[in-house]
Amino acid sequence: MAELQFREALKHAIDEEMGRDERVFIMGEEVAEYNGAYKVTEGLLDKYGFKRVIDTPISELGFAGLGVGAAMRGLRPIVEFMTFNFAVLAADQIINHATKVKYMTGGQIDCPIVFRGPNASAGQLGATHSVAYDSMYAHFPGLKVIYPSEPGDAKGLLKAAIRDDNPVIFMESEQMYGMKGEVSDAEDFIIPIGKGKIKREGSDVTLVAHGKMYHLAVQAANQLAKDGIECEIIDPRTVKPLDLPLIIESIKKTNRCVLIDEAHPFGGLAAEVGFLIQREAFDYLDAPVQRVCLPDVNAPFSKKLFDAWFPSPKQVIDAVNQVTYRT
Amino acid sequence: MAKKKKEEIRFAPTGIGDVNEGAVQKGVDLPDATEKTHKDLGLSEEQLLAMYEQMYLQRRFEERSMQQYQKGKFGGFLHLYIGQEAISTGTTFALDDEDDIITAYRDHGWGLCRGISAKEGMAELFGKATGSSRGKGGSMHFANAKKKFWGGYGIVGGHIPINAGFAFANKYNANGNISTCFFGDGAVDQGALHETLNLAQLWKLPAVFVVENNGYSMGTAAARHTVAQIVDRAKGYDMKSAVINGMDVFSVYEKMKEIADDVRENSEPWFVEIRTYRYRGHSMSDPQKYRTKEELEEYKTIDPIQRLKTYMLDNELTNEDQLKEIEDKVEQEVLDAVEFADESPFPEEKELYEDMFAEDDPYFHV
Ligand SMILES: Cc1ncc(C[n+]2csc(CCOP(=O)(O)OP(=O)(O)O)c2C)c(N)n1
Ligand SMILES: [Mg+2]
Numbered sequence: 001m002a003e004l005q006f007r008e009a010l011k012h013a014i015d016e017e018m019g020r021d022e023r024v025f026i027m028g029e030e031v032a033e034y035n036g037a038y039k040v041t042e043g044l045l046d047k048y049g050f051k052r053v054i055d056t057p058i059s060e061l062g063f064a065g066l067g068v069g070a071a072m073r074g075l076r077p078i079v080e081f082m083t084f085n086f087a088v089l090a091a092d093q094i095i096n097h098a099t100k101v102k103y104m105t106g107g108q109i110d111c112p113i114v115f116r117g118p119n120a121s122a123g124q125l126g127a128t129h130s131v132a133y134d135s136m137y138a139h140f141p142g143l144k145v146i147y148p149s150e151p152g153d154a155k156g157l158l159k160a161a162i163r164d165d166n167p168v169i170f171m172e173s174e175q176m177y178g179m180k181g182e183v184s185d186a187e188d189f190i191i192p193i194g195k196g197k198i199k200r201e202g203s204d205v206t207l208v209a210h211g212k213m214y215h216l217a218v219q220a221a222n223q224l225a226k227d228g229i230e231c232e233i234i235d236p237r238t239v240k241p242l243d244l245p246l247i248i249e250s251i252k253k254t255n256r257c258v259l260i261d262e263a264h265p266f267g268g269l270a271a272e273v274g275f276l277i278q279r280e281a282f283d284y285l286d287a288p289v290q291r292v293c294l295p296d297v298n299a300p301f302s303k304k305l306f307d308a309w310f311p312s313p314k315q316v317i318d319a320v321n322q323v324t325y326r327t
Numbered sequence: 328m329a330k331k332k333k334e335e336i337r338f339a340p341t342g343i344g345d346v347n348e349g350a351v352q353k354g355v356d357l358p359d360a361t362e363k364t365h366k367d368l369g370l371s372e373e374q375l376l377a378m379y380e381q382m383y384l385q386r387r388f389e390e391r392s393m394q395q396y397q398k399g400k401f402g403g404f405l406h407l408y409i410g411q412e413a414i415s416t417g418t419t420f421a422l423d424d425e426d427d428i429i430t431a432y433r434d435h436g437w438g439l440c441r442g443i444s445a446k447e448g449m450a451e452l453f454g455k456a457t458g459s460s461r462g463k464g465g466s467m468h469f470a471n472a473k474k475k476f477w478g479g480y481g482i483v484g485g486h487i488p489i490n491a492g493f494a495f496a497n498k499y500n501a502n503g504n505i506s507t508c509f510f511g512d513g514a515v516d517q518g519a520l521h522e523t524l525n526l527a528q529l530w531k532l533p534a535v536f537v538v539e540n541n542g543y544s545m546g547t548a549a550a551r552h553t554v555a556q557i558v559d560r561a562k563g564y565d566m567k568s569a570v571i572n573g574m575d576v577f578s579v580y581e582k583m584k585e586i587a588d589d590v591r592e593n594s595e596p597w598f599v600e601i602r603t604y605r606y607r608g609h610s611m612s613d614p615q616k617y618r619t620k621e622e623l624e625e626y627k628t629i630d631p632i633q634r635l636k637t638y639m640l641d642n643e644l645t646n647e648d649q650l651k652e653i654e655d656k657v658e659q660e661v662l663d664a665v666e667f668a669d670e671s672p673f674p675e676e677k678e679l680y681e682d683m684f685a686e687d688d689p690y691f692h693v
Binding site: 027029030032033034037049050051054055056057058059060061062085086088089123124125126127128129264265266295296297298300301302303304305306308309 | 335336337338339341342401402403404454455456458460462463464465467468480481482483484485513514516517518519544545546547551552553616617673674676678679680683691692693
């Protein structure tokens with residue numbers, strides 16, 4: 001095990017995959033000479049040269065589509081978006097092309113491509129730089145969506161994503177890049193896409209949280225433990241495919257569930273998982289499932305409003321109190 | 328015979344550390360400044376002093392805001408316009424007050440030009456209720472709709488089609504106004520620009536699209552992210568175009584006035600490249616390894632504010648005392664703004680739910 005920052009874990013994954021497969025290359029804004037807007041690609045230009053570490057103009061639609069084309073012709077692009085807020089400009093290529101080309105051509109053409117970059121809010125960056133897009137992408141058939149919370153998961157899953165023969169959305173967070181965590185140094189450490197993980201065992205309530213929200217769940221669970229409430233935390237790690245059996249098994253044990261999701265409430269992961277739980281574990285529930293997510297409002301700039309907007313550990317604790325009838 | 332070694336395959340042009348080209352790519356080449364005097368341009372001495380005051384205000388406002396940022400008074404992005412003030416100032420003096428302006432996130436100078444007070448601006452940076460956007464937008468989203476400053480926008484290139492919409496509305500309403508849009512050299516690479524230029528030319532929209540080419544898109548020199556001369560994009564759309572020296576407020580004023588008159592008269596769009604330089608980093612966390620100190624210093628020797636000052640003094644249109652008075656006044660205005668921002672209240676929590684919909688009591692999904 002090595003202790004690595006999130007960004008280092010990502011870099012190691014990219015580095016190892018570029019090392020083992022000539023077809024893998026990375027492109028995006030400021031990824032090469034600037035060493036990455038968030039330093040994920042630091043040093044890769046020196047190691048792999050200008051052919052495989054490529055700076056792009058601010059042309060998200062263009063370079064995402066170029067990536068799709070390169071993937072259709074057998075290369076394995078990693079397309080970095082400076083944030084997923086800017087990938088909206090490339091939505092046509094991701095949604096209308098990458099996800100559909102194999103199907104439309106009756107299986108003739110593969111599109112092995114990874115679109116990656118930071119997702120969701122990162123403090124006071126205002127309405128256009130703060131959206132969580134994981135649930136939106138999960139809506140579309142043909143995409144796998146990964147949003148890990150810890151460096152170890154990030155490395156194993158990014159390697160899996162790069163080797164996957166399908167388009168994969170891989171999401172990170174500006175606010176997690178500096179976070180440290182244990183990363184396996186097993187040779188070729190791969191985490192299969194679609195496998196969640198029980199990150200804390202507990203018997204009183206199940207918390208489901210991924211990405212940045214996982215850390216919120218941990219804070220709440222630590223607080224609640226002082227009060228004698230033991231939370232089980234499940235990090236799905238991949239939004240789609242979703243490891244539903246893991247969640248259901250936990251609920252069969254705890255009979256209560258709070259979902260924590262950094263998306264707006266309508267049609268987000270929390271909504272989906274909530275539905276699935278009632279379908280698969282209705283008889284096991286001792287209380288209605290609750291969720292903590294963003295309000296149905298754009299991100300405000302002002303610190304005070306931002307703090308009111310962003311999910312807090314207190315909201316998680318309140319929701320746990322509600323499902324355990326402690327209020 | 329030994330095989331010739333294959334050249335390394337490259338895609339993006341290289342800049343930093345390019346062994347063939349020398350150290351660092353140069354940002355931009357400036358065109359000559361106008362030789363016209365203020366009288367030739369029809370500018371009065373009062374107007375020159377007003378221009379000076381406006382540019383100096385923008386400069387000091389941003390220098391102070393940087394200090395406040397470093398003190399931790401507010402967070403988020405802070406993109407400074409320092410070095411580019413002649414563009415906002417020359418343009419607003421050249422336009423009618425009823426003409427539209429829209430810009431990108433480097434927007435403080437534009438806001439100050441179009442009636443946002445230093446107080447309201449600083450309070451917005453601080454995220455206070457008294458800010459120009461009630462603390463909802465912050466640095467990137469200054470706006471003053473009453474004065475036809477339609478705001479700063481954070482998605483590169485996103486506001487370019489919107490300017491065509493302003494021009495469309497002006498033509499639709501036959502009100503004689505024109506709309507102007509400002510964006511960086513980086514935005515030239517967005518598809519939005521190209522779709523918009525075609526539409527604007529096809530529909531003869533009274534719009535001006537202006538690239539503030541400051542030589543860099545974040546850490547990428549213009550020559551590394553875009554081909555040919557930016558201004559030549561206009562040719563492909565059969566659009567009128569111009570290149571302007573953005574370090575000289577007279578040059579900006581002269582040409583933008585000419586362009587505004589032409590657009591108003593003929594209802595035809597223009598594509599304009601104003602070359603300039605940003606003195607500070609892209610935002611607050613930028614190590615700036617992509618350019619040389621020498622290049623930055625070179626531009627500081629042709630500083631637009633200093634240039635106007637020298638012109639006025641050389642031509643005895645003012646004196647050191649009068650300028651000092653203006654500078655002191657501005658300095659106080661900015662200090663008062665900092666105090667005002669600091670002491671202003673944050674928005675109330677209920678304001679989180681305000682400004683989302685037109686209705687007073689809208690539906691929110693929970
Ligand atoms: C669509 C989109 N892609 C990327 C970004 C991130 N970004 C913000 S500013 C910037 C550089 C823009 O440079 P330029 O257009 O030259 O404007 P300048 O900052 O020089 O004023 C980038 C890449 C963004 N805001 N929007
Ligand atoms: Mg620029």
